[in-house]
Amino acid sequence: MNTRLLLISHAATAAMRAGRFPADDPLDARGVAETQAAAARMHLSIAEDATAFTSPASCARETATTLSLKATVESRLADIDYGEWHGKRLADLAAEAPQDLAAWTRDPDAAAHGGESFSQLVKRVGTWLDALSAPEEIVGITHATVLRAAIIHALGASPAVFAHIEIAPLSLVELRRSVRGGEWVWRPAY
Numbered sequence: 001m002n003t004r005l006l007l008i009s010h011a012a013t014a015a016m017r018a019g020r021f022p023a024d025d026p027l028d029a030r031g032v033a034e035t036q037a038a039a040a041r042m043h044l045s046i047a048e049d050a051t052a053f054t055s056p057a058s059c060a061r062e063t064a065t066t067l068s069l070k071a072t073v074e075s076r077l078a079d080i081d082y083g084e085w086h087g088k089r090l091a092d093l094a095a096e097a098p099q100d101l102a103a104w105t106r107d108p109d110a111a112a113h114g115g116e117s118f119s120q121l122v123k124r125v126g127t128w129l130d131a132l133s134a135p136e137e138i139v140g141i142t143h144a145t146v147l148r149a150a151i152i153h154a155l156g157a158s159p160a161v162f163a164h165i166e167i168a169p170l171s172l173v174e175l176r177r178s179v180r181g182g183e184w185v186w187r188p189a190y
Contacts, residue, residue, distance in 0.1 A: 004137050005129070005175045006045055006189060009144045010055070010063040011035045012169040015087070022079060022143075023087035026058040027066070031169075035066040038170045042067060045172060045189060047137035053077055054141040063170075064141040071141060076128035079143040083115025108159035119159045121145060126153035129175070129184060147173045154184035 011031035015022055027035070052071035054064045055078050064071040085093060093101050100112035111117040116124075125146055132138060140146075144167035152159055154175050167173070172189035 003132055003177045004047075005132065005140065005150075005177075005184075006050070006138070007140045007142060007147050007150055007173040007175070008042065008063070008067075009147050009167050009169055009171045010057070010060040010141060011038075011066075013059050016169070019090045021082045021085045021088055021090070021093075022057070022059070024058050027062040031059070032062070032066055034170060035063050039067055042170075042172065045174075046139055050137035050139045052139040052141070055079060055143060055146070057143070060141045060143065067141070069139060069141065071139070074128070074140070076124055077140055077142040077146055080118070080121045080145045081116035083111065083113035085113045085115065105163055108162055118145075118149070118162045122149045122152050122159045122162075125149035129153055132177075144169070144171070147171065150175060150184075151186055154186045 011027050011034050013022070013025040013031055014028045015025040052064060052069040053074040054060045054071035056073050056075055057079060060077070061071070061073070103110040103112055108118040111120070129150060147167045148162055148165045151165055151173060152161065174187045174189040175184045176187055177184045
């Protein structure tokens, strides 16, 4: 039997729409409405007996609740640590620290903001993925950065390709792992 993992990026927040780095922002009415609208499509993909996990962030927990999923908080599904950039606008950082921002977006090992690098995130998410051992259906409600890291880990790709993967709010990514092969495979999610 295979392990099927369906990763869902949380709904958009007001901070995201304002171009701010997250700071444990809750969903606003628009994010809740978008999640409710996507719920029927998502429930077609989610097995009734799926085990659900969520990032500790408010927006991820609220997305899970809005999707009627009883999810356990999993710290390894937390968003990348933005360090000193939590809550700051991307446009402001581009003006204040353009070299640091450019390095962080191009170098997967850069963490000039005192937070986590993309390479560190890929390692954290990969550790969680590889620890999943039960052949079952699993759902994870988390962040676009975590979905990118999971795809990179599944493909065995370099973290340097991180910026070339776009994940929209409420996107679904499906990964599968066979008991025999043990390696993750990225599949289209329906």
